[in-house]
Amino acid sequence: MKAAKPVVAVIVQQGKVLDFIDGQTQREETPEEYVRQEIAKSLVREYGYPKRDIAVELVLRLGTRKPRADLVVFGPEEDHEQANARIIIECKEQRIKGSDRKEGVGQLQSYMAACPNVVYGMWTNGLERFCYRRVDVRGKVSFEEIPDLPSFGQTGDEAERPAFDELKPASSDALLFAFRRCHNYIAGNQGLQKPQAFWELLKLIFCKIHDERESVAVEFYAAGNERAGLNGPLKVKKRIDTLFEQVKADYPAIFQANDVVALTPQVLAYIVSQLQMYSLLESDVDVKGHAYEEIVGSNLRGDRGEFFTPRNICNMAVAMLDPKEGQLLLDPACGTGGFLIAAMNHVIEKIRAAELERWKGDAVRADPKIAARISKFAGSSIVGLDFNPELVKATKMNMVMNNDGAGGLYQANSLASPATWDESLRERDLMGRVDLIFTNPPFGSKIPVDDPAILEKYDLGHSWSYDTNVDRWVMGASTQKSQPPEILFIERCVRFLKPGSGRVAMVLPDGILGSPGLGYVREWILAQTRVLASIDLHPDTFQPNVSVQTSILVLERKTERQIALEEAANRKNDYPVFMAVANHVGHDKRGNRTYVRDKKGNEIVEEAEETVKEYEDGKPVYKKQKTQRKVVDDNTLQIAQAFRKWLSEQD
Incomplete structure (x- = not known):
């Protein structure tokens, strides 16, 4: 059966990008907007949050200031008001670092503190990514770093060690961001040259795939309390070392018997936390x-x-x-x-x-x-x-x-x-x-x-x-x-x-x-x-x-x-x-990606249907979903x- 011909839905003006959440607003195509749109896609496609429960640029009240939070997730069917916010996400362009005094993770934490019902937050520039859980003890607010945000309908405890049917296929450039982030983190925190850092990342990707293929329960994970201190990262290292021994046995032509994962437990725990939520086998x-x-x-x-x-x-x-x-x-x-x-x-x-x-x-x-x-x-x-x-x-x-x-x-x-x-x-x-x-x-x-x-x-x-x-x-x-x-x-x-x-x-x-x-x-x-x-x-x-x-x-x-x-x-x-x-x-x-434009130079967006594999009661189910995307200016498939x-x- 032939697929239905995509329907052209929207004309996007030159220098603009169509907002993924509402499908109508045209925003300035800036490096920061690129990161925000990619994270918005992840929230919907990977984490499963409905678009109707996500607000873009929600105005917050912080004393006399009224900043705009990039992405805010609310409870099901709740009004998009500051008091109902559950998750806040701040997105920056790559040149902004998490340690930046004005726009780093401190900015996200100030937003989380100002919203009484917020539980989770994420700060990312595409290369760096930090997730936090808000902790209230006797009226004092603190922030605990965690590996990942929970998916829709998931509790924080369930997100600590994901089940295989909860792993998310990576969409758009999410996996590219993750690989870059991990590669740069290894190079920056392990004292390795970039090619050496690549081979260490390669070992961990192999461990991840082996875990998805062979393990009964997920072993490739780092719980929130395993990221810091001494004992927690050592637990992660022990699990990964066991996986890598199995990988070496399966692929003797790639890895030698004396090869080891040569990362410190702390660096290893971070890298695992950045990859654990994805299903590499199910990703496009x-x-x-x-x-x-x-x-x-x-x-x-x-x-x-x-x-x-x-x-x-x-x-x-x-x-x-x-x-x-x-x-x-x-x-x-x-x-x-x-x-x-x-x-x-x-x-x-x-x-x-x-x-x-x-x-x-x-x-x-x-x-x-x-x-x-x-x-x-x-x-x-x-x-x-x-x-x-x-x-x-x-x-x-x-x-x-x-x-x-x-x-x-x-x-x-x-x-x-x-x-x-x-x-x-x-x-x-x-x-x-x-x-x-x-x-x-x-x-x-x-x-x-x-x-x-x-x-x-x-x-x-x-x-x-x-x-x-x-x-x-x-x-x-x-x-x-x-x-x-x-x-x-x-x-x-x-x-x-x-x-x-x-x-x-x-x-x-x-x-x-x-x-x-x-x-x-x-x-x-x-x-x-x-x-x-x-x-x-x-x-x-x-x-x-x-x-x-x-x-x-x-x-x-x-x-x-x-x-x-x-x-x-x-x-x-x-x-x-x-x-x-x-x-x-x-x-x-x-x-840079080029797109089909109309006579006025505006980019054209089409409505297309995608097949998505989901799990219901642990069983795979294939569903159709509609999405909007720019029409890439590429005639190679027509030639074929x-x-x-x-x-x-x-x-």
Whole structure:
């Protein structure tokens, strides 16, 4: 069944943002407003508070002053008055710190003290986050720091150690905020360099996922009374150390037997408190991918031509080739795993839809079947290779967080002879057996391949000359002194594919498609493959990280018989090629999100329907909810849909 077409509901003026709570008020689009809107989304989507019980910019009376509280939560159906306030949240832009004398946590606590029925409060700038419970003893008010606010209908005691069915899928940029906050806290309070801090955070994310998958009751938590003092943080450390021992046993290829969580108990307790409320397994794939890849990119991006592919480009390539259960999928330069995760989840959604239809929407009966099929597919059909061992470890983590295909990830030089690969990789016997490849190989003349042992194995590693007598390029006997890696990756990817049906979607620099001196590369491509599509990507696609003009080339490997017939006829068969320009990619050269605007420059907001997984009496239930969102200025999905339609007409 086709999803209902979104209804455009509101026009948002330039420089404004639509208030999430009332869906009508247009506020100034400032850094502080960005934080407030993200927290408002969390209150509704993650904590479950109804919009009708939340006020924005409520005027408070503090003596002669009348400040405005950013977000105030009231009891069900109560009037929005100061005396009825239950939770107060103060949001600041990132440059404001919690220790600031005027706008830090002291400001929040003064607001809480002025409201007689307030129990909880939160102060955040997106990077720092502090939650408090108000304590009244004999007329004296104090504030106890706690790990998190209670969810709707939850008592404070219940929030101390959450149950699994109370964990919240992260929405929008909430997880990005949490990862940044944790990473910076480790770096600032443990005396570690940022890359070291990243690996410590990685260990804890693994522990969190293991807890969600394997534990009977939640073990990844830090209660409010375990954040301070000596004994409390030690209790947290003991629980996490036990989880990490289990993680090491499950993932010996990632962690060594002598690895430990090298954080002080106090730092560890803080980090756990910042992550414990989320369900990483249930959080949206794009939410997790955006958060995780930003942290990975800021720590592990190397100097070997690595620049990670934006998620919408990964999704476009995957939608174009439409992977299915039973096909072998490969990325020989997998980086952080963006293409593989997009492909894996594309297939998983097909599995989930098929099983839910089979069980007539009964999630309780369908979920075990879904899990079994996903496990089988992810374990046998996903393969990723990368030369950077640190990236492979990080990618394994990303795959585990996104439904798990970590067993098919290997550290290897994809361009080297398969005989040099690890035995477990050689046993996969990939050459000529892969159904679909999605990849963005490393680019550049600054990282040339100059090993003669590698170059001599490739047609494109040899010297070529243009023979005017036969009007084509001819391969010579000698090898080149060096080649940029992307040229050799073209040949290696084609050799990986099944003859006659295997297809590859590859990001390539435009010089390969147009430079006169690289005509021999194009000659080889046309001889060995059928070109299905060429998608010209926007110059800002990889900004703000790198400026490079690229295209996506989609190729299908020919059979030996097809190649022989064309050589005998001394001509290539003519065929149509799908071509498109991805001139709207959803962000500008600074990396800022761009949205569709009307003729007056106002941003357009649409009403859309989302599927949300909730728990009722401990059982999963899928519900539909309507939400409003800006229309991202991105035509990559439309290109993929047009290609699928074109391809069906060709077939």
